[in-house]
Amino acid sequence: MxxxxxxxxxxxxxxxxxxxxxxxxxxxxxxxxxxxxxxxxxxxxxxxxxxSFTSFNMLEAPSFVGFRNYINLIVNDDVFLIAVKNTLFFALITGPISYLMCFVFSWLINELTPKVRAIMTLVFYAPSISGNAYLIWKLIFSSDMYGYANSWLLRLGFITEPILFFDKKEYVFPILILVQLWLSLGVSFLAFVAGLQNVDKTLYEAGSIDGIKNRWQELWYITLPSMRPQLLFGAVMQITASFSVSQLSIELAGFPSVEYSGHTILTHLHDYGFIRYEMGYASAIATILFFTMLFTNIIVQKALRRVGA
Structure with missing residues (x-):
């Protein structure tokens, strides 16, 4: 049986x-x-x-320390708290703005003819894959009179001596935000362009019969719901990009930046992981960053799923 x-x-x-x-x-x-x-x-x-629960210097075997790394991060590491503040503020500004920029520019480009659309897509996408992007902005904000920004400001009479852009705290963060926004039209932008191309055109005809009267109603009731997979993908990519700023800050503001004005969680991770080789401490930083990004992604995706619903 x-x-x-x-x-x-x-x-x-x-x-x-x-x-x-x-x-x-x-x-x-x-x-x-x-x-x-x-x-x-x-x-x-x-x-x-x-x-992250160990003390590990890559030369000796890891030794278990419990939550000591996390306690030191939150209680004793003042630079980490500065990095958290900078990262959250940076992500709060560049994340939504870059996301909207990707969609708006892709929406405008989608209205062009195929040949012009291909050229404009390349023009907007090129900065995100340019290997010399940092060099361009270094030339613009060079601290001597030969920097383009200083040269224009001196010529127009707004200043009498060159501004030390990366040696003064009040200039570093706005410049990093500006450059990050310039670099933000990357994979999300391409995904939005592709999503707009794949929207079923018959939906617009059906919408006009059902009472949709203008482009804004088409956008809200047809375009956005039809692009929901691309919108979710773009959100993940933009959140990841806004939280993972490191090389940009190091290349432009130096390492460490003046008064840690350009210091982020990822640059702090770079410091402990690749310079000090305190891998347990660096892993604790990486774990906090991972869960911060995961939590933010969950919230944003839940909000986007309601678009056009």
Missing amino acids: LTNQTITRRKSRRSFSKIWKEHGAKYLLIMPFAILFIVFTVIPVLASMII
């Missing part, structure tokens, strides 16, 4: 074989990516979380 456990096992085997027959080819196609994702993303993240 068969037991309930045996019957359950047989049913599960049949269901697994049935699923594999129906979707086995799909699983095989995604398997290489899944393996790479697990090996190079999931496992390192989990390892970082474990190491």
Whole structure:
């Protein structure tokens, strides 16, 4: 007589074989990516979380210290608190603005002819992949009279001597925000352009019959709901970009920046991970940043799912 456990096992085997027959080819196609994702993303993240509870200098075996790294970060590390404030403020400004910029520019470009649209897409996307982007802004905000900004301001009579842009705290952060916004038309921008191209044109005809009278109503009731996957993807990319500013600050403001005015969580991680080799402490910083980005992504995606609903 068969037991309930045996019957359950047989049913599960049949269901697994049935699923594999129906979707086995799909699983095989995604398997290489899944393996790479697990090996190079999931496992390192989990390892970082474990190491965050240790003291590890890469020369000696890790020693368990419990929550000491996290306590030191929050209680004793004043520079980390400055980095958190800068990062949150930076993300609060550049995240929403860059997201809107990506959508607005893609929406405007979508109205152009195909050839002009392709050229304009390349023009807007080029800064995000330019390897010399930092060099351009270094030339513009150079602290001598030969910098373009100082040269124009001196010529127009607004100043009498060159401004030391990256040596004064009040100038560093606005410049970093400006450059980050200039670099922000990247993958999200391309995703929005592609999403706008794939909106079913018959929906606009049906909408006009149902009472939609202007472009704003078309945008809210047809375009945005049809682009929800691209909107969610763009949100993830822009949030990630706004929280992960490091190289920009190091290249323009130096490391460390004056009075830590351009210091972010990621530059703090760079300091402890790649300069001091305090990997346990650096892993604690990375874990806090990871959960901050995860929490922000969840909130933003829940809000975007209500668009056009």
